[in-house]
Amino acid sequence: MLASDERRVVQVARRHVWVYEGGRTVHRRVRGGVDLVVGDRVMVDPDGAVSRRLPRDNVLERATPKGRRVLAANFDDLVVIVAARTRDGGEGLVARVVAAAYRAGAEPLILGNKADLDADGRLAARIERWRRLGFEALTASATRGEGLDALRVRLRGRVACLVGASGVGKSTLINALLPEAGRRVGHLGAGGRGRHTTTLATG
Ligand SMILES: Nc1nc2c(ncn2[C@@H]2O[C@H](COP(=O)(O)OP(=O)(O)OP(=O)(O)O)[C@@H](O)[C@H]2O)c(=O)[nH]1
Ligand SMILES: [Mg+2]
Structure with missing residues (x-):
């Protein structure tokens, strides 16, 4: 739950957030020195600028050559998406x-998408293996x-953070789950080479 003057960041671009x-979804300027990621809870000043980030409950981080980089914050579920007949990691x-x-204290959920392409049953077998574990x-689909x-x-x-290789169907899933998603979903290119993207959806 957010207090009345708190806002949830759904998209970030340098000194601008939505x-x-x-x-x-409303565009806001960000004051200098405030470092934001998707999912952050922020306070908005009377002049409309974002001036303060509230403490993060949890974060998704990625190791980079320059150290750890925070990709997203304040999510309940971390959903990893794989897909039939797709290079999915x-x-x-x-x-x-x-x-x-687990590091973030979030619930992991494994989702096998494109079940309609799973004629050989490979995706079903992978998902079943994770379930048995x-x-x-x-x-x-x-x-x-x-x-x-x-x-x-x-x-x-819940607030879900969706992670998966390009092409597994994150955007398609979000659009199917939340037809009004444009207002509630942030996309974040998360890989140095753009291999993975992270999406945060607030339900
Ligand atoms: N057959 C089939 N195709 C799907 C399904 N879900 C998504 N696709 C297709 O897979 C392609 C990639 O889907 P996207 O939703 O763009 O994938 P994404 O994970 O958002 O990819 P990036 O934005 O590049 O990270 C599109 O052509 C979709 O139509 C599915 O359940 N079945
Ligand atoms: Mg996408």
Whole structure:
């Protein structure tokens, strides 16, 4: 929950942010020295500028040659998306994101998308393997709408951070889950080479 003068950052670009307030996304300037990521809770001054970041409950970090970089903050669920017939980072990426979720004190959720392309059952077998290991893992088809009801129920009222390789269907999923997503979703290019992107959705 946010206090009345608190806002949630859904998108960041240098000294500008977009914050979710009153049911829509509003552009705000950021005062110098305030470093923001998607998910940050901020205070807005009477003149409309963002002047202060509230303490972060948790963060998603990425190791870079220059040290650790914060990618997102204040999320309940960290969802790692893989997909049938897609270069998706494999089980190594899933394991890294699950570990990051535990570090952040967030719930990891593994989502196998493009189930409609899974004629050979490879995706289903991967998801089943994670389930047998005790992890929460679901399958879906963002384009066909399969599995989305379960996902909606699971994420309702929570803040989810979606992570996955380019092309696994993050944007398609968000658009299917939150048709009004333009107002509630921030996208963040998270890889040095843009290989992964991070999306934060507030439900
Ligand atoms: N067959 C099938 N195609 C899908 C599904 N979900 C997404 N796609 C397709 O996969 C492609 C990539 O989807 P995006 O939603 O753009 O993927 P993304 O993860 O947002 O990719 P980046 O923004 O590059 O990180 C698009 O052509 C989608 O239509 C699905 O469930 N089934
Ligand atoms: Mg996308």
